[in-house]
Amino acid sequence: MTTTMTVTSGVRRARSAVGALPRSARAGAAILVVLAAVAVLAPLIAPHDPNAIDSARILAAPDLGHPFGSDALGRDVFSRTVFAFRTSLSIVFAAVAVASLVALPLGTLAGYFGGWVDQIISRPLDMLLVLPALLLAISLIAIVGPGSLVAALAIALIYLPILARVQRASALVVSQSGFVEGGRARGWSPLAVIRRHVVPNALGPLLVQAAILAGFAVQIEAALSFLGLGTQPPTPSLGLMLSDGRDVLTQAPWVEIFPGLAIAVVVLAFNLLGDGLRRHLDPQGVVS
Amino acid sequence: MNHRLRFVLRRLVLTIPVLLVMSVFIFLIIRLVPGDPVRTMLGFRATPAAVTQVRAQLHLDDPLWAQYRDWIAGVLHGDFGEDFVSKAPLGELLAQRIPVTLELTLLSMILAVVAGVPLGVRAAVGGRWARRLTEGFVVFGVSVPDFWLGIMLVLLFAGTLTWLPPSGYIPFTDDPAGNLQYILLPVLTLAAAETAYIIRTTRGSMLGVLGRPFIVYLRAKGTRERSIVYGHALRNAAAPIATVVGIQFGVLLGGAIVVETLFALPGVGRLIVTAINQRNYPVVQAGLFVVATLFIVVSLITDLVVGFIDPRVSDRGQS
Numbered sequence: 377m378t379t380t381m382t383v384t385s386g387v388r389r390a391r392s393a394v395g396a397l398p399r400s401a402r403a404g405a406a407i408l409v410v411l412a413a414v415a416v417l418a419p420l421i422a423p424h425d426p427n428a429i430d431s432a433r434i435l436a437a438p439d440l441g442h443p444f445g446s447d448a449l450g451r452d453v454f455s456r457t458v459f460a461f462r463t464s465l466s467i468v469f470a471a472v473a474v475a476s477l478v479a480l481p482l483g484t485l486a487g488y489f490g491g492w493v494d495q496i497i498s499r500p501l502d503m504l505l506v507l508p509a510l511l512l513a514i515s516l517i518a519i520v521g522p523g524s525l526v527a528a529l530a531i532a533l534i535y536l537p538i539l540a541r542v543q544r545a546s547a548l549v550v551s552q553s554g555f556v557e558g559g560r561a562r563g564w565s566p567l568a569v570i571r572r573h574v575v576p577n578a579l580g581p582l583l584v585q586a587a588i589l590a591g592f593a594v595q596i597e598a599a600l601s602f603l604g605l606g607t608q609p610p611t612p613s614l615g616l617m618l619s620d621g622r623d624v625l626t627q628a629p630w631v632e633i634f635p636g637l638a639i640a641v642v643v644l645a646f647n648l649l650g651d652g653l654r655r656h657l658d659p660q661g662v663v664s
Numbered sequence: 665m666n667h668r669l670r671f672v673l674r675r676l677v678l679t680i681p682v683l684l685v686m687s688v689f690i691f692l693i694i695r696l697v698p699g700d701p702v703r704t705m706l707g708f709r710a711t712p713a714a715v716t717q718v719r720a721q722l723h724l725d726d727p728l729w730a731q732y733r734d735w736i737a738g739v740l741h742g743d744f745g746e747d748f749v750s751k752a753p754l755g756e757l758l759a760q761r762i763p764v765t766l767e768l769t770l771l772s773m774i775l776a777v778v779a780g781v782p783l784g785v786r787a788a789v790g791g792r793w794a795r796r797l798t799e800g801f802v803v804f805g806v807s808v809p810d811f812w813l814g815i816m817l818v819l820l821f822a823g824t825l826t827w828l829p830p831s832g833y834i835p836f837t838d839d840p841a842g843n844l845q846y847i848l849l850p851v852l853t854l855a856a857a858e859t860a861y862i863i864r865t866t867r868g869s870m871l872g873v874l875g876r877p878f879i880v881y882l883r884a885k886g887t888r889e890r891s892i893v894y895g896h897a898l899r900n901a902a903a904p905i906a907t908v909v910g911i912q913f914g915v916l917l918g919g920a921i922v923v924e925t926l927f928a929l930p931g932v933g934r935l936i937v938t939a940i941n942q943r944n945y946p947v948v949q950a951g952l953f954v955v956a957t958l959f960i961v962v963s964l965i966t967d968l969v970v971g972f973i974d975p976r977v978s979d980r981g982q983s
Contacts, residue, residue, distance in 0.1 A: 506686045508959050510918025511952060515689075518940045518948045519696045595809045599922050602811055603937050622815055622926075626823045636812035644807040 401652020407645035415462040422455035426612045435628040445630035447620055453631055457638050460612040464642070467524055467607070468593040471531035475539050476586050478532075480575070483543025483582070488551045488566070488574055498544065501537040509534045513596065517605045524613075527606035531593050535586075542585045546578040553577075580657030584650055591646025598639050614639050671971050679964050686956045687739070691732050693952070694722075694945040705748060705943045718748075722946070744950040749942055754950045758932070762954060764833065765931035768923065769916045771851045776858035777909060781898075783859070784866025784905075788874065789893055798863055805860025811922045814853035818927075821849060831928040850927045854919050858912055865908040869901035876900075903974035910966025914959045 397405075414421055423441065430450035438445040444453035486497040504512065513530035520526045550556060551574060559569040594614075600606035601615025609616055614635045621632030694701050702718045703710060722745075723731050738745065744754035787798035822830035828849055836843040873879070874897050882892050921933030928934070932951050939947035 503685050503689070506682055506689070506960070507952075507956050508914035508918045510915075510921060511955055511959075514921065514936065514940065515693055515952055518945075518952075519693055520698065522940075591807070598809055599811060603922060603925055604941060605937070618809075618812055618815065625815065625819055629819055632812075632815055632819070636809065636815070639812065640808045643809070644803065647803065647807060 397652045397656065400648045404645045404648030404650075404652065407641065408649060411461060411642060411645065412465065414458055415465045418458045418462045422452075422458040424452040424455040426455045426459040427451065427610050435624060435631070437628075438630055444634040445628060447617075447628070447631045448624050453617075453634055456612040456617060457614070457635055460614045460617055460635065461638065461642075463524065463607055463611055463613045464594055464597050464615075464639075467528045467597050468531070468590055471528045471593055471597075472535065472586050472590045474528070475532040475535035475589075476582060479536055479539035479543050480579075480582065483540040484547045484570060484575060484578065486540070487544040487547025487549075487578070488570055490548070494544070497540070501540050504533065504537045510596065510599065513600060514605065517600070522600075522605045522608060524607045524611070527597055527600045530600070531596055534596070535589050535593070538589065539582060539585055543578065543582045546581040547574055550574050550578040580653075584653045584658050587646055587653055588650035591643040591650065594639055594642045594646070668971070668975075672968060675964060675967055675971070679960060682960055683957070686960065687736055687953065688732065690949055690953050690956065691735055693949055695724075695728070695731075697945070701945060705945060739953065744953075745946045748944045748946050754946060757935070757947075758950060758954055761930060761932045761935050761951075763835075764929055765917075765920055765924070765933060765955070766958075767836065767847060768850055768854065768929060768931060769913065769920050771847065772854040772858060772916055773909065773913060775851060775855040776862050776912075779855070780859040780862030781866050781905065784863040785870055785893060785898060787863060787867040788870035798867070802860045802864050805856050805863075808856070810853055810857055810919050811926050813856055814849065814923060814926050817849050817852060831926075833927075833929045846927075846929075850923050850929060853926070854916060854923050857919070858916060861908060861912055862905065865905050866901065869904040870897055873897045873901045903970050906966060906970045906973055910963055910970075913962045913966070917955050917959055 428451060430446065432450065434446065434450045435448060436442065436446040436450070442452050442454060444457060447453055447456070482497050482501070486494040507515065512534050513527070516530045516533060517526055520529075556569060556573050559573050560566075564572075597606055598613075598615035598618065601613045602619045603615075604619070606615060607613035617635035618632060618639075621628075621635065624631055697704055700715070702715050702722070702724065706714055706718065719725055723734060726734070735745075742755045744758060746753050747757060783798050783801070786794045790798075818830045821828045829846055830849075833846050834842040870893075874893075879892060879897060882896055883889075887896075917933075920931060921937060923929070924931040924934040925937050932954050936948055936951035936955070939945075939951060
């Protein structure tokens with residue numbers, strides 16, 4: 377009975393939240409849906425093979441068949457951008473998903489139980505905040521060596537303490553509400569109270585923070601690849617494309633401009649969505 | 665005054681475990697490399713004799729706690745070991761590199777504060793256009809990757825207009841004017857996103873303060889609007905702004921790694937990236953240690969400044 381009520385109210389709230397989102401947030405969500413479709417359908421959308429070298433088209437200017445022009449090896453920049461979306465968004469999605477899935481139980485337990493449980497969980501996570509974010513990522517890459525998977529792990533490691541903190545604060549607030557007290561009074565086990573009451577009601581801020589961080593993850597991934605520490609050539613990646621474009625900047629600026637704009641659009645979309653969600657899912661202002 | 669002194673001491677003592685954790689973490693980096701770090705550094709064709717020699721040189725065969733003790737003792741005396749490739753002492757190398765990174769990050773932060781705070785105030789009290797323009801700039805500044813913005817600036821100012829050099833560096837002591845020419849584009853690149861954050865924070869903090877009763881009282885009293893906004897409101901809104909400046913300094917230090925590489929500035933960030941690609945672990949460690957220490961020191965200074973701007977913060981620390 378109670379469970380059904382919580383679920384229905386949750387669904388109703390989610391539905392009304394989507395409807396009531398500001399236009400900018402809905403625009404952000406729409407852009408992301410389109411970009412996700414581009415990433416998934418990359419082989420169907422890209423007009424050319426992203427790695428096909430064409431000596432006749434070296435640094436060729438944009439035209440109808442090649443809307444973003446060609447790079448120093450004659451590769452089609454548009455096709456490479458489409459495939460780079462796929463690489464970047466997969467890395468970002470994996471990183472944020474892993475960080476959120478680990479942060480959810482850790483933050484919830486720390487916030488619900490407090491005391492020594494909180495200390496055991498939160499103190500080690502705080503240690504990860506001792507280094508600036510990009511430096512933490514670079515330290516991990518220095519240990520393991522560069523690569524896409526390492527870049528994803530590095531971003532997840534940066535985000536884990538931030539997301540766990542948000543979830544902890546949110547769970548702490550929810551744990552003090554009457555309905556959680558009610559669950560306890562009914563004699564439910566702590567795990568049942570957490571599962572039925574705390575997690576569903578404390579999830580909002582985590583989602584908001586994850587959406588905002590996903591945007592920055594695109595930038596971090598691009599920065600790491602740009603430095604040669606992330607995705608390795610010849611896999612198309614937005615950061616690597618920026619690094620390639622830099623060498624031919626004056627002769628062929630299109631090699632540089634389009635992948636950069638692509639990054640800006642993704643980050644913008646995540647920001648719009650995150651800011652819009654914040655107002656609806658984070659009434660206590662837990663998210664920084 | 666007494667409780668302020670206690671606040672300062674408390675904050676200083678709390679920094680010690682942070683430095684300790686950071687130094688252990690950075691010390692462990694080379695020890696965490698999968699397999700044999702010396703083989704990774706020397707390449708797979710290294711002779712066993714060379715491997716043994718380098719292991720001994722880096723004291724990798726000593727017990728772990730002794731290695732840490734020796735390393736940290738050296739670091740405290742400015743001895744960071746030597747560059748694995750060029751055999752140069754790292755202390756001297758860092759002494760050349762640190763000023764470049766400091767110049768870049770500090771100038772960027774100053775520019776971001778000088779531009780961001782007034783714009784944030786305008787966004788809070790100004791008309792619709794002031795608000796729209798600043799909001800547009802904030803969205804732009806936050807969304808555009810800094811290194812791409814840097815490349816676009818190079819394309820415009822160094823490529824098309826040829827007003828400024830595209831990359832490179834001259835020390836300030838050699839040629840102050842030349843130094844500023846070389847550092848201008850990197851500073852603009854790094855400052856753009858920071859300015860956006862400071863505008864956003866200033867606006868939010870100002871809006872919070874401007875709604876408080878004492879502002880209504882000042883208005884009723886007939887205090888000039890200028891003095892209300894810049895004298896009374898901004899002073900009360902300053903603590904959150906200072907906090908964000910401190911937090912964002914860490915982001916700037918990270919951004920400096922990318923911007924230094926982009927503009928070929930001989931700073932610590934570029935040193936770290938080059939060293940990672942060469943698997944030059946002693947340099948990686950020394951560089952990371954320096955940047956992390958800068959970050960911790962700046963966080964400490966920020967907390968102290970915020971404590972002095974807003975006495976409520978230092979009072980809370982006491983109870």
